[in-house]
Amino acid sequence: MKAGREVAVAGVGYSTVSRNGSLGVEQLAVTACHNALADAGLAGRDVDGLFAYSFGFDSPDCHYVQQALAIPDLAAYADIGAMGPSGLGGALAGVMAVSSSGCETALVFRAITQAAGGTGSFRGGGGAPMGAMGASLEMTVPFGYAPIIPAIAMMMQRRIDELGGAIEDYGHIAINARRWAAMNERAVMREPISMDDYLTSRILAEPLRLLDCDYPVSGACAAVLTTAERARDLRRPPVLVDAFAYASGLRADWIQGEDFMFGATRRCADRLWSRASVTARDVDVAELYDGFTHITISWLEALGFCGIGEAGAFIDEGRRIGPGGELPLNTHGGQLAAGRLHGLAHLVEAVSQLRGEGGERQVPGARVAVVTNGHGPQCGALVLRAE
Amino acid sequence: MNSKSIPKPRLPPNEISRFFWEAAREHRLAVLRCDACGTYVHWPQVGCWACGSERLAPTELSGRGTVYSFTVVHHVFNPAFAADVPYNLAIVELEEQPGLRMLANVQCPNEAIRAGMPVEVTFEEREGYTLPQFRPVVEGARE
Secondary structure, three states: OOOOOOEEEEEEEEOOOEOOOOOOHHHHHHHHHHHHHHHHOOOHHHOOEEEEEOOOOOOOOHHHHHHHOOOOOOOEEEEEOOOOOOOHHHHHHHHHHHHOOOOOEEEEEEEEOOOOOOOOOOOOOOOOOOHHHHHHHHOOHHHOOOOOHHHHHHHHHHHHHHHOOOHHHHHHHHHHHHHHHOOOOOOOOOOOOOHHHHHHOOEEEOOEEHHHEOOOOEEEEEEEEEEHHHHOOOOOOOEEEEEEEEEOOOOOOOOOOOOOOOOOHHHHHHHHHHHOOOOHHHOOEEEEOOOEHHHHHHHHHHOOOOOOOOHHHHHHHHOOOOOOOOOOEOOOOHHHHOOOOOOHHHHHHHHHHHOOOOHHHOOOOOOEEEEEEOOOOOEEEEEEEEO | OOOOOOOOOOOOOOOOOHHHHHHHHOOOOEEEEEOOOOOEEOOOOOOOOOOOOOOEEEEEOOOEEEEEEEEEEOOOOOHHHOOOOOEEEEEEEEOOOOOOEEEEOOOOOHHHOOOOOEEEEEEEEEOOEEEEEEEEOOOOOOO
C-alpha cells in the first residue's frame, strides 16, 4: 500500500478456548492479550493503542483491558460495535492507527463467551436497537426472522437457483474444517465428518443445516501490531501487512444490499487486490471467514481463486483446500471446527503459518496469506506476508 | 400462522417508520420515495440511499412483485413461532424497482414457493397491528 508506515504483526496469543468455559469474558480477554504481548516480547507499558470488536455488551471494553494490563495511556483506541467487520475489525483499525502514526504499538482482541446450543451470536443487549440494525429488525422480526441464519439460508437458495450451486459445495467446506481441526489441539470439534453426516444434519432454515454453522465457544485471541521497523527488533519474526481493505457495499444491509448473494465480499476483494503487492495466484494459505459455509464460498469466488459460481468445481471434493492441497483453506479448522472467535483467530492462524509454526498442519513454505472477515455489509480483509 | 400463547414479536414503530404501519392498517402498501431523484427506499430511513436527499415521502406501491429468494424455517428462533414451524420466509422484490425488497411469509404451501414466483400483497390482521404479507398471483384472478 502506498501511504503510511509499513505495519507488521509482532505477536499473537490465545486464552483457553472451550465449549462451556467457566472463565469470565474479562479474564479471557486479559489472558489472550498477555499471551500476545509475551509472544512479541512486550508488556502493557509498551502499548499505546487498543482496539476491540464486540457487540457492545459481550466483552470488556478497551478501558477495562487497559487497566488490567497497566497500559499507561492510549494514543489511539476504539470499541468497535456489532456492525463492524467482525473480529478482524480490531486488527484493521490497529493497522490504520499504526500506519498513520496514530500510535506505535496496538493491541487488538476479541473475547466472547457463548454456551453451546444457541444459534447466532447476536442476542441483543436490551433496549430498542437503533440505526441499520433497528430499521431492519422492525421490518423483519414480525415474520419470524432472526439475524442472521435465515438471511444466509436465502443467499444459499439464491446461489442454487441463480448459479446452479450444489448443496454439496457447502458440505465440502464443513468437512474440510474438521480435517484441519484434527491437527489443531485447540479446536473444539476434531472428529471427522462425512458428506452423509453433513447432508443428514439438522435443517435450521432450508437449505442451511447445522453443519453449515460455526461453533459457539468461550475464548479470546489477540494480536500485537507495530511498525515493521520496530517489529524487526522484537522477539518473533515479523509478519508484514501487505494490504488491507474494508467494504460495505451500496445499500449496506444484509437483505437490501446491492449484491445479496455475495454481500460486499466482491467489492472488498477487488479493493484488497488493487492495493496488494501480490495476487491471488501468490497465496499459499487462505484463512477465509466461515461463520457459515456460504461465507467461505463467497470469499473463494470474490477473491478470484475461481470464477463466480465455480467454487464447487474448484474445491474438487475437498482436495484443493485440504491438507496437501493447492490452496490450504482454514488451516486451524476455522470457526466451523475450532470455534467462533469472530475472525480474529483466522488472523492468528495466518501469522502462525507464515512464521512456520503450524506444527503438524504447517503448509510447507507458506509466504503469503489472505485473511478475510464477514459478509453482508460487514466485510474486511488483509494480505499478510512473511519477510 | 397462529401461535396463541405468545404474541408475535414486533418492534415499536418510530417517527420514521410509523407511516408504514398506518398504511398497512388501511390495507395499503407504502414505502418511502425520494422527491429529489425518484428512488424508492426501504427499510424506512432518513436519507435516500441513491442521492442522499432527506426529502423522502411515503408512496403507495402496486403491491406486486416476485419472490427473489426464500427459505423454510425449521428451527424455533423465537418461541412465538414454535407452533408455526416449518414456515416460509421470502424476500419479495417489488415491481417498482430492482433491489427494492420486503420480507414476507408467502401465503401458500411451503413446497410451492419458487424464485421468480409472481406475488401480490395481502394483509394479515394481528393483535394491535396489520402486517403486509404476500400471496401467489393466480393467473386470471386479477381484475
